[in-house]
Amino acid sequence: MNFKPDRDYASILDSQDPLKSYRDKFYIPQKPNGEEVIYFAGNSLGLQPKSVGANVEQELKDWGTMGVEGHMHAKNPWLPYHEFLTKETAKLVGAKLEEVVNMNSLTVNLHLMMVSFYRPTPQRHKILIEANAFPSDHYAVQSQIKFHGYNPAEALIEMKPREGEAIIRTEDIESLIKKEGDSIALIMFAGVNYYTGQAFDFESITKAGHEKWCVVGFDLAHAAGNLILNLHDWDVDFAVWCNYKYLNGGPGAIGGAFVHKKHLLDMNIPKFWGWWGQDKATRFLMRHNFQPIPTVESWQLSNPPILQLAALKASLDIFDEAGMDALRGKSEKLTGYMEYLIDEKNDGNIEIITPKGVKQRGCQLSLRAKTNGKSIHKKLNRAGVVCDWREPDVIRVAPVPMYNTFTDVWKFVENLFK
Numbered sequence: 050m051n052f053k054p055d056r057d058y059a060s061i062l063d064s065q066d067p068l069k070s071y072r073d074k075f076y077i078p079q080k081p082n083g084e085e086v087i088y089f090a091g092n093s094l095g096l097q098p099k100s101v102g103a104n105v106e107q108e109l110k111d112w113g114t115m116g117v118e119g120h121m122h123a124k125n126p127w128l129p130y131h132e133f134l135t136k137e138t139a140k141l142v143g144a145k146l147e148e149v150v151n152m153n154s155l156t157v158n159l160h161l162m163m164v165s166f167y168r169p170t171p172q173r174h175k176i177l178i179e180a181n182a183f184p185s186d187h188y189a190v191q192s193q194i195k196f197h198g199y200n201p202a203e204a205l206i207e208m209k210p211r212e213g214e215a216i217i218r219t220e221d222i223e224s225l226i227k228k229e230g231d232s233i234a235l236i237m238f239a240g241v242n243y244y245t246g247q248a249f250d251f252e253s254i255t256k257a258g259h260e261k262w263c264v265v266g267f268d269l270a271h272a273a274g275n276l277i278l279n280l281h282d283w284d285v286d287f288a289v290w291c292n293y294k295y296l297n298g299g300p301g302a303i304g305g306a307f308v309h310k311k312h313l314l315d316m317n318i319p320k321f322w323g324w325w326g327q328d329k330a331t332r333f334l335m336r337h338n339f340q341p342i343p344t345v346e347s348w349q350l351s352n353p354p355i356l357q358l359a360a361l362k363a364s365l366d367i368f369d370e371a372g373m374d375a376l377r378g379k380s381e382k383l384t385g386y387m388e389y390l391i392d393e394k395n396d397g398n399i400e401i402i403t404p405k406g407v408k409q410r411g412c413q414l415s416l417r418a419k420t421n422g423k424s425i426h427k428k429l430n431r432a433g434v435v436c437d438w439r440e441p442d443v444i445r446v447a448p449v450p451m452y453n454t455f456t457d458v459w460k461f462v463e464n465l466f467k
């Protein structure tokens with residue numbers, strides 16, 4: 050794309066943005082002087098849709114006026130409430146309706162999926178993960194390995210980039226799987242690495258894994274609502290994600306899970322059971338023989354938090370209206386524009402460690418400051434930029450297409466080199 054460096058050009062891009070009206074559907078935090086901040090932390094906690102209040106209010110009202118009757122008679126009955134989010138969720142991750150459910154939270158769902166899909170044997174008990182995966186994912190896989198009586202020091206393979214490189218090459222992942230695959234039970238990668246912003250090649254990793262009979266799962270915390278996903282067609286075995294980052298479901302929002310259709314009726318897959326996984330026709334007969342729902346809903350344990358689902362539904366409705374294709378189209382432009390402006394102004398102190406190619410990244414750029422990283426981050430904060438610092442040396446910025454503007458990006462880069 051051909052950009053220009055002046056501020057007027059940012060205004061032109063904003064005026065031509067087909068999604069420009071969406072910003073107004075969100076509350077934008079303000080500085081003490083009433084000016085809106087430049088919010089580039091949508092990869093940590095997405096902003097609040099203005100429609101969340103009314104959605105939650107509706108459930109509070111029905112709870113207040115109906116009590117337990119709300120399960121059947123609320124405007125949006127609570128008994129099937131999670132089903133009201135299924136269609137939008139399936140579209141977001143590229144899944145069939147029976148393959149997705151919103152339940153629990155991310156790390157909990159990761160454990161539940163590993164109960165089912167990490168089935169180690171003495172010959173095949175290893176887990177392959179990115180070396181710089183998010184700590185919670187590291188803890189989860191280590192504890193699962195120990196739970197099965199193996200030693201993480203031996204059973205956990207951590208994929209590192211080549212010496213001197215920040216990004217893991219797909220060909221290196223493929224050749225490692227080829228070499229070690231016979232001993233790997235589970236390949237567990239992020240969709241987008243939280244630190245570098247690298248988007249992994251789902252299809253190649255899944256294919257390489259399946260050729261060696263490994264189960265392949267993805268953590269979509271930084272991918273859902275950010276990338277175009279086609280989990281079903283890519284033949285991914287399972288995936289989990291949180292709904293509070295790009296998906297704006299609110300702090301601690303209920304999480305999401307995907308299990309590929311081919312596994313749904315496999316009765317040999319171990320699973321933890323709870324009454325919300327029980328067949329809906331017989332659930333309230335209160336019998337003690339478990340008959341699973343023939344969908345991913347059979348992984349549900351408890352009846353879900355309705356207020357959380359109500360908040361998430363507000364956001365998913367907006368995603369559905371805007372459409373991931375349009376969002377991704379704007380996102381590539383917005384992040385590309387940021388990269389262009391940084392390259393224009395760079396004094397040599399800032400290195401963008403996120404891959405250059407749009408196929409290998411989402412919204413986020415990870416900026417490594419050679420010197421004074423922390424004080425640059427402080428300076429940005431003082432100027433009203435909300436972005437985060439990740440030890441040891443990276444400033445993460447995520448211009449998100451739903452509510453960020455090209456002018457936000459322009460102002461940010463001005464402040465970065467001030």
Ligand SMILES: *Cc1c(COP(=O)(O)O)cnc(C)c1O
Pocket residue numbers: 154155156157183185186239243268270271291
């Ligand atoms: C944000 C994030 C988490 C957080 O886990 P929770 O269970 O939602 O607290 C875990 N893993 C990854 C990769 C993340 O990006």
